[in-house]
Amino acid sequence: xxxxxxxxxxxxxxxxxxxxxxxxxxxxxxxxxxxxxxxxxxxxxxxxxxxxxxxxxxxxxxxxxxxxxxxxxxxxxxxxxxxxxxxxxxxxxxxxxxxxxxxxxxxxxxxxxxxxxxxxxxxxxxxxxxxxxxxxxxxxxxxxxxxxxxxxxxxxxxxxxxxxxxxxxxxxxxxxxxxxxxxxxxxxxxxxxxxxxxxxxxxxxxxxxxxxxxxxxxxxxxxxxxxxxxxxxxxxxxxxxxxxxxxxxxxxxxxxxxxxxxxxxxxxxx
Ligand code: SAM
Numbered sequence: 035x036x037x038x039x040x041x042x043x044x045x046x047x048x049x050x051x052x053x054x055x056x057x058x059x060x061x062x063x064x065x066x067x068x069x070x071x072x073x074x075x076x077x078x079x080x081x082x083x084x085x086x087x088x089x090x091x092x093x094x095x096x097x098x099x100x101x102x103x104x105x106x107x108x109x110x111x112x113x114x115x116x117x118x119x120x121x122x123x124x125x126x127x128x129x130x131x132x133x134x135x136x137x138x139x140x141x142x143x144x145x146x147x148x149x150x151x152x153x154x155x156x157x158x159x160x161x162x163x164x165x166x167x168x169x170x171x172x173x174x175x176x177x178x179x180x181x182x183x184x185x186x187x188x189x190x191x192x193x194x195x196x197x198x199x200x201x202x203x204x205x206x207x208x209x210x211x212x213x214x215x216x217x218x219x220x221x222x223x224x225x226x227x228x229x230x231x232x233x234x235x236x237x238x239x240x241x242x243x244x245x246x247x248x249x250x251x252x253x254x255x256x257x258x259x260x261x262x263x264x265x266x267x268x269x270x271x272x273x274x275x276x277x278x279x280x281x282x283x284x285x286x287x288x289x290x291x292x293x294x295x296x297x298x299x300x301x302x303x304x
Contacts, residue, residue, distance in 0.1 A: 035194060036065040036141040038116070039183055040103045042082055042148060044068045046180035055188055058197045066187075067107075074102040083149050092150040100145065100156045107143055116141035118166045119186065121179035122151060125168035128186055130209035132169065136186070137193040144186070146179025206250075209265075215273040216265055220253025252281045259285045266295050 039047055047068045050056065058064040072080040075098075083093035108116070117139045126132070136142060145152065160166050171182040192198055204210060208218040223234045237249045255278060258265050271279065271289040282288070288298045 035063070035137075035139070035191075036067070036116075037187060038067045038069065038107045038141075038143045039146065040069045040071050040100070040107065040144070041146050041180055041183075042071045043178070043180055044070050046178075047183070049184055050187060054197060055191045058191050058194065061196070063194055063196055064191055069103055069107065071099050071103055074099040074106070086150065094150050095147050095152040097153040097156045097159075100152055101159065104143070104145070104156075104160060111141065114141055115164055116143045118143045118145065118160055118164055119183075120145050120152070120157060120166060120168045121147070121171070121182040121186070122168050123170050123173070123175050125170040128169050128171045128182075128189070130189070130207070131211070133186070133189040133193060134211075136167075137190045142190070144179075144183045146183045148178045214254070215269055217254045217269070218258045218262060218265065220250050220257055248277060251278065255281045256285065259287060263297075269295055271295065 041047065047066075050066055050068075051059070055064065055066075059066055071082055075081055082095055082099050084096050086092065086094045104118075117136065119136070119142055121144065145156075157166060157168065169182075169186065171185050176182065193204060195201070198204065205212065206214060206219060208214070209216055223238060227234050227239060235249065237245050240246065255266075259282065266282065266287055271293065274282070279289075282295065283298070286298050287295045290296050
């Protein structure tokens with residue numbers, strides 16, 4: 035997969051040389067190219083921002099440097115069109131599902147902004163002929179889009195074939211579709227069997243694979259119900275087995291006539 039990142043802080047992307055993403059780059063699975071937006075300015079001060087039309091606080095990123103930078107990146111492609119990912123708090127939420135979807139692309143271009151964001155016409159210009167996604171990593175406002183790019187690249191890169199040592203590792207991850215039905219992963223333990231008087235749950239050292247799988251599943255359901263009830267509400271009861279349903283019933287969750295889970299005592303009849 036090829037990744038291009040256009041930024042006024044190329045050094046902010048240094049962590050992409052480290053750990054899993056760094057190894058994927060070294061192994062040739064990821065071709066990451068970071069571009070300095072200021073290289074596409076033509077004034078003495080390398081200006082990338084200006085005051086907003088209509089007034090108001092803050093500055094807005096000028097369209098000309100972005101246009102030149104993106105044209106240069108696009109011209110360096112080998113015929114394919116990239117998906118352009120625009121980090122912005124007003125974008126579609128970045129989820130594991132979106133990470134999966136983007137991991138299927140051959141080429142992604144990220145446009146992390148600063149100030150109050152990029153002049154809207156840039157998104158319109160490229161959105162008219164390319165797949166442009168405005169994406170938010172959460173309901174909070176950061177100072178710039180570089181940290182969101184690091185987040186997204188790591189989430190996407192670990193889904194690429196050959197990047198994780200064990201190809202099955204992300205199958206049991208929180209939010210994974212399929213076997214996990216979008217639930218959170220339960221707690222994990224390693225050696226020693228006793229630490230500060232706390233023992234590992236007996237079932238995990240029983241060697242009984244069926245019981246271990248059931249325990250893990252129950253813990254995933256409990257954790258999801260406690261921390262992310264919204265995920266239980268969105269869960270498809272048909273994706274769960276009868277043990278799952280019994281565990282959820284113990285926790286006070288039952289499927290209603292609308293086919294969605296609700297709290298047994300709190301379901302509002304219409
Ligand atoms: N005024 C803008 C708003 O309220 O939507 C926020 C601009 S923010 C200070 C500057 C840049 O940081 C954004 O253009 C975007 O690139 C990035 N950014 C900040 N928070 C983000 C988030 N939650 N998700 C994705 N990008 C974010």
